[in-house]
Amino acid sequence: MNFISFLPLLLALVLSPLLSGVINRTKALFAGRHGQPWLQTYFDLWKLLQKGAVYSRTTTWLFRAGPIIGLAATLTAAMLMPLGNFPALIAFPADFLLFAGLLGMVRFFMVVAALDTGSSFEGMGASREVFFSALAEPALLVALATLARQAHTLSLSTMFGPVSGAHWLQAGPVLMLVVIALMIVLLAENARIPVDDPDTHLELTMIHEVMVLDHGGPDLAFVLYSSALKLWLFAAMIVGMVLPATGNVWMNLLLAVVGMLAVSVVVGVIESVMARLRLVIVPQLLVGAGALVAVAFLLSLA
Amino acid sequence: MIFALVILPLLAGLVAFVLRRPAIRRGLLVGTALMHATVTAICWAATPAPALGGWLALDAAGLLFLGITSFLFLMVSFYVAGYLGEEANRRATDPEEGFLFDNAPEAVFIGCLLLFLAAMTLVTVSQHFGLLWVAIEATTLASAPLIYFHRHHRSLEATWKYLLICSVGIALALLANFFLSVAATQKSGGAFAMVLSELVAHATILQTPWLKVSCLLFFVGYGTKMGLAPLHTWLPDAHSEAPSAVSALLSGAVLNCAFLGLVRVQQICVAAGLGDFGRDVWIALGLISLVVSAVFILGQTDYKRLLAYSSVENMGIIAVGVGLGGAGVFGAMLQAVNHSLAKAMLFLLSGNILARYQSKNIARVRGLLMAAPATGLLWLAGFLAITGTPPFGLFLSKFTILKAAFDGGHVWIALLLLAFLAVIFIGMTTAFLAMAQGEPEKTINRGEDRWWQIMPPAVLGFLVLCLGLTIPAKLSTVLHQIALTLGGAQ
């Protein structure tokens, strides 16, 4: 374990807030606006870390613990995620199960913290959060199972590496389906359009944003940062799948970072050209994603 | 010795008719029961010599049923002594319809009870078919006045049905006896005595067709008395209207007496190589009994009738067990023992419940556990026992019978048995739990019952429990001996 093996983690820690900046700039471009600065999220984080906090009298220690546990879990998850074919800090068979479990942990405590406020809006957000993520979970794991079957390996770090090359030629449709499904899961898990609208100001329609209404100061900074990291991690999966491997390690890393930005652009494009779906339609989308990967898995059986 | 067994209650019964003082009469009842039980115990310890030229003798089957009868009678006599102290010679209000009625004179009740014991004892000890028949008929006649203890129209109706139906049955059994004697007549003109051992010894040269008809007639005749459906029709009426102690004896002892009669017939059939001929009939009647009892136990509204139908059920199980042969016979005999104890216990308890709640309607009885904890607890224990829940004895006997069914390749019979037992269990559960649990109405007295109301059923229940935990070697030997004579070798 040397410095290099920390690289994916470090890149994630440093660059993850950039992704939302890219998405926002893309959206602004489509809307013909100038848009916020590329580094807006960094500014926000900095500002929030400087602030004090206001807590509701209803809340308890759990409300304060939520962001901390959330961020800690996300950080741990980040250690498991490779970048491109650059292996992660911790890699072992079925590490993605721990990854999924840690993200579940994030969700659990975010939701519990939201419920701790007693606010009906936050309750509503929490309800939707668990609803959609419960449906996204099978899609994610079946997608990974399909990938694992393709790559014949059970670690995130080794799964993506061999996939990239000849597999696309051999099992293009299967991988295509998986990528689409992963994209949908990404959008759902990170509260993006068409599942959630992070920019709306109508609390009734939001999911993620409404859950953190009562957080402020460093707590909110933790929440924001862990959201940014989560987006990075999901994007990393997609990048890992589609990125062609070159012989050079550093080249690969660079390509991967570029790929991450590209995924952000794609997300921005999707957000710009689509409207938020009605809440009752979202389950169909997620179940659809699950069906796609199930088909992919069946195809990979042949 | 054997004479003493019969004569003792007979004389005591006759004396009871003329005694004046109630206390002495009750003392006589309990004393006779005790003596009878003692003599029976001695017989268990050492089998007595046959009497009356082999007409009276105690073989394994006789010994078994004598033991049950004597013990049950002892328990019931305690109960009756206490019961009569409260119930006799007073006008009572009918709980169902509210009219006033008298009870029969105590002298008649106790006298008949003792004669009843004499008749039942005679059934168990007689080896001669004619005598057996007379004895079984005598049990009917001696018990009729007992059923008509409460002098009102329902018990009268029950008595009438009991008499008429059992008499028809017993008449057919008489015909069967005649057929048997024809079967025992040789072409040469000679004939064997109608004594069991004689017939069994020469079973192979009996005239088969006559033996077969005789066998069927016995089935219908004694089957009526035994309570095998569809011949059981007198049973629920008589059991529900008789005083509970009498019901206990009817269910626990009389049914067994008739069963013993049928066992004798089966013994001859088996010896004659016709074991399979009878087995079909046993199984058919047994299964029909199960169906019929299931029909009437499910949704039953009267708990004494429920118990009566449960007797039909148990007789059905016993019949199936005998029909299966092999270990099934062993199981059937064990079932007979267990059923007698458990059912007598339940009937005695039902008397307690009736006294407290003044109703035989299941829906009117609530919260027994709170109103009368001991009775309630025993009632539940009895329920568990009679449904064959371990660790009570009936579990073992039912299990043995089921095992015999499976082992003998009669899977369908076993499945039917299981299915109907399950249905019956559901019906019983519904009724018993509703009665025992919950909160009793305000109008119901709370407090423990008297010791005479609790001790006899408690002892019976304890015995059933013991029989579920272990089977004494002596009992086991006796059961094996019976099973051997019925073509079973466990």
Added chain:
Amino acid sequence: MWLLSAMAVLLYGAVVALLLMKRPSLNYSWLGAFPVVLAAIIGCIPAIQVLLGGPVEQFHVPWPVPFGEFFIELDPLSAWFLVPTLLLSALSAIYGVGYLRPWQSKRPLGPIWFFYGLLVLGMMLVLLARNAVLFLVAWELMAVASFFLVTFEHERQSVREAGWIYFVATHLGTVFLLAFFLLLARETGSMDFAVWAAQGIHTQGLAGVLFLLAVIGFGTKAGFMPLHVWLPEAHPAAPSHVSALMSGVMIKTGIYGLMRAFTFLGTPPLWWGWGLVAIGLSSGVLGVLFALAQHDLKRLLAYHSVENIGIIALGLGVGLLGMSTGSAVLMVLGFGGGLLHVLNHALFKGLLFLGAGSVVHGTGTREIDHLGGLLKRMPWTAAAFLVGAVAISGLPPLNGFLSEFLIFLGAFKGGISTGGPVAVPLLVVIAGLALIGGLAVACFTKAFGIVFLGEARSEHVSRAHEVDWTMRLPMLMLAAGCAGIGLCAPVMVGSLQRVLENVTTQRPEVVRMTLANTTASLLFVVIGAVTFLLLVAMLVLVRRGLLSDRRVDESVTWGCGYPQPTVRMQYTASSFAQPLTDLFRPLLGTRKKLSAPRGLFPAEAALKTETPDLSREEMYRPMFERGERWLSQLRWLQHGNVQLYILYIAATLLVLLVWKFR
């Protein structure tokens, strides 16, 4: 010898409790609880020895009943089930001392402690018995004892109904078991488990029948959907420490029985694995969905037991698929995951039921929608419940994650290397487990969030108080167990070694090798978990540092501009679960009663939802009713007319004559 003395202590304690605690004035609950604790300690010693590699204990005594023999044996499989059984029994007993205090002055507690002792004894015997008669006796002893415990508060109608359903269901299950054992006995000519295991069944068809009988018979106790009907009724009705015991370990005897049955039946065909996977999927998914739709805290937990049994069944299904295909990996990971989940579920479900009991004890209600804000009043209970909730949701670093990890791992390993007939069911396992996990998070954020967080929703809460130490201690110990297993994962999985040899009948080296692979993964899991905990600690410090010199204010919850929030505006359990229950309405059959607001100034509006058990309403009730109607058509038989009765006699005679002399 240890085992026998443990049983003797239990029996003795139960009888003493029954005899001594006759009047309310003589209620010394310790008298009932102490023997259980003592017996648990005594009994755990040999069990742990066996698991650690000690010799297998056997004990034969002749038992003079037909086909019976008092034959007990403590092999690793039994020991594995015995340990949680005894531990939870002891902890629940301690809890019961405090929990039963409100009844102390009202009624004799002798019976409940008597039956508690009997229940523990019954479970012990079930796990140890190696003779079919002894097993059945123990099995029914367990059923009867637990029935009486369930109906402890039988003055309530709902409790009586629950008791009835439980008793009937468990008895019907036993009927199938009877058939199962007797068929086996016929095939092998013995009542001895050892003989059965040695001989095995080699007729495919018969083995299939036996498998079905075992699944139905044991599945009824375990709570496989749709045989689970008694669970959601009996658990809420029972006193909470009894619910904990029943849900935590008693239903596991069904799993034990099933696994024991597998050892008799020879190599399974593929369809057994498919069957168990299907059962696991339906139990797991429907269990958690029904749980989501409940408003009654204990009923919710009861449905979660169905869910967790589903997870265990998925594990067993994976193991069976492994047995059919001869894949040691599938066997070890499937059975291993299932077995580990048995232990884990015992811990966290016991914990959750005890927590729910504390809530009921403190507030007097089980209605989730009447609660709220309990964390402030009952901090210990809340913390313990939270641990249980996280654990049952299968989240790292707690123990629930581990067992699911093993099953997942098995399914993935099989899924990437096998062909369709095995891979497709394994995919179902993966998708199912994922969905179950997601839904479990939804359900337990609801249960914990609505009950313990926010503001009180009714005055029940104002009465609430933290429970005393007899009730707190068991919860905390269980919570510690959940965390401990989570952090000692490799050790725990290592201790499965002997059990798995026992179940899979594979050579020890094979099992050891597969386990070693897994243990390596688990080591990383633990590293991840520890990292996570360190990060949490670090972030706590960071946050404290950041806020140390800043202003921290308190205010009301932000109401999005609404100035006067009231507690009635909070999200409720029903509204929280509504999106999910709406989506799955076809599976749940939720009934809605809405009186919508009307007019310009609506005076009142109400929404009531109710989710009765679908299989009870749509399957069993009609079945029973039809059966009864069908049977009652024969009631004219007892018509009251004596002439008719004589006719029966004549007809019987005639039929018999014709039948036999045709």
Added chain:
Amino acid sequence: MFITNLILALVVLTNLKLLGSSRLGASIRVVAAQGVALGLLPILAHWPELSVHFGLLAAGTVAIKGVVFPWLLFRAIREAEIAREIEPYVGYAASLVAGAVALGTSFWLCTRLPIPENIASPWLVPVSFFSIFAGLFLIVSRKRAVSQVLGFLVLENGIYTFGVGVAVRTPFLVEVGVLLDVFVAVFVMGITIFHINREFDHINTDRLSTLKD
């Protein structure tokens, strides 16, 4: 032989008469006559080997069936002050048809059984069967308690016919026991009828059907 057959024919005719009769009193007399005829049967059937055994049996039978029963039953209907109508469930004509069928069945049944050789008359067995069937039929098809007792007596007579005619070797003691039992049975039934009468003011057994499920 001839006299035996005559008696048997008489039994058949009386049975048919009972099936077709509407009067209670007449029926009792017919049953009594049947009883007397059967009482003589043991002596005639075993002619000429007369013995005390058969003599006593015959005397007892005649006394009980011919005298005591009619007296008991007449007393019962007198005290019950019931109508002398029989009130059947099955009409008289139909009853007669059923009787004919039963007669045929009885003869058929006997073809299936090896008839003992040293028997007084080949008719003995079928006739006894016929009596049994007729008795059962009477019990089933008549409403009055008294008619049911009559039916029971006919049934008993049938069995008795068989007993004395065929089962020669049945020991005396048993036969007496049988007689005694039948006597007591009818006696108890008589008492019961008496009680029924007191309780209900009528002895229609269709009113005795409150106990049912």
